[in-house]
Amino acid sequence: MSAHVMDGTAVAAQLVEQVTVGTTEFARAHGRTPCLATVLVGDDPASHTYVRMKRNRTAMVGMESRYVELAASTTTGELVAEITTLSDDPGVDGILLQHPVPDHVDERAAFEAIAPIKDVDGVTMHSFAAMAFNEPGFHSCTPGGILRLLDAYDVALSGKHAVVIGRSPILGKPVGMLLLARDATVTYCHSRTLDLADHIRRADIVVAAVGRPELIRGEWIKPGAVVVDAGYNPGNVGDVEYEAAAERASLITPVLGGVGPMTIAVLLEQTLTAAYELTHRVRRT
Ligand code: NAP
DSSP states (O other), X not given: OOOEXXXXXXXXXXXXXXXXXXXXXXXXXXXXXXXXXXEEESOOHHHHHHHHHHHHHHHHTTOEEEEEEEOTTOXXXXXXXXXXXXXXXXXXXXXXXXXXXXXXXXXXXXXXXXXGGGOTTOOXXXXXXXXXXXXXXXXXXXXHHHHHHHHHTTOOOXXXXXXXXXXXXXXXXXXXXXXXXXXXXXXXXXXXXSOHHHHHHTOSEEEEOSOOTTOBOGGGSXXXXXXEEOOOBTTTBOSBOHHHHXXXXXXEOOSSSXXXXXXXXXXXXXXXXXXXXXXXXXXXX
C-alpha cells in the first residue's frame, strides 16, 4: 500500500479563505478589524520565526496584528502585567503567548493571565476544561487543526483505536481528548510507556506529538492506518519514519505542509470567533 498524502496546506488555505471573507464582513458590520496580539519573550530564533509567520498570516487575512516583544530577562510579574493589559484592552480580540518562555518564567501563570474570551490559542485551564467537558470554547490550535484535517479527509473516528504519542498540555493531551469526544478509543503513550511498538501496531489512527526524529518506525504502522505526524525536528524530519510508514498507511501527513498550516488557520479562525463574541458581550453589557 502507498499512502495518500493529507495536504494540510490545501485544507488550511480553504479555511484561511473563509476567515478572510469573514474578517471583511466583520469589519464592514462593526467598523473595526479583529486584532490578534502576539507576545514573545526572549531570543529563541525558532520562536521568532513562528511569531513572524503568525503575524504575516494575520495581516494576510486582513486582521490587525499587535506585537509585544519582551526581553529574555522579563519576570513572571512583568509578563503577567503585560498580558493582563491586553486582556483588559477592548481593541484586542485574541492573545497568543509564544511557547516556550524562558525557564525562569512561570508559563502557567502567564497563560492564566489571558482572558478566556481572548484565549484563541486554547492554552488556559478554562479552555482545557471546556474542551474536556465538551463545552463551547477555544481549542488548542494544533489539536483543533488535526481534527479539521482528519475531517477534511473523511477519516471515520467513532470506534477506531487512536494511539497518541505525547501528552503535553498543548498537543498530545488535548488531541486525545478531542478524539475521545468523537468516540475514538484512545491510548496515550509517553516517555515511560513500555512496548511503544506494540501499542502503535494496534492503532487505526496514529498521532505523533513527541519531538524525537523518526521515533516511530514505519514497520510498526498497521496496514491501512491513518498517520498524523505533528512532530517537527531540525532538518525537516518528523516523529514518524515517513517513507516506510507511507508504504503501510492509507493516509499520512507530510512533515512540511501537514499539521503546521492547520495550526495557524485554526488560530485565525478562533480570533475571528473571539472578535464576534467580544462584540456581542459588549452589546449585552
Ligand atoms: P513536549 O511538551 O516536549 O512533549 C513531548 C511529549 O513526548 C511528552 O509527553 C513526552 O513524554 C513524550 N515523549 C518524549 N520522549 C518519548 C519517547 N521516547 N516515547 C514516547 N513519548 C515520548 O512537546 P510538544 O510541545 O507537545 O511538541 C511535540 C512535537 O510537536 C514537537 O516536535 C513540536 O515541535 C511539534 N509541534 C508542532 C506544532 C505544529 O503546529 N505543527 C505545534 C506544536 C508542537 P513525557 O510526558 O513522559 O515527558
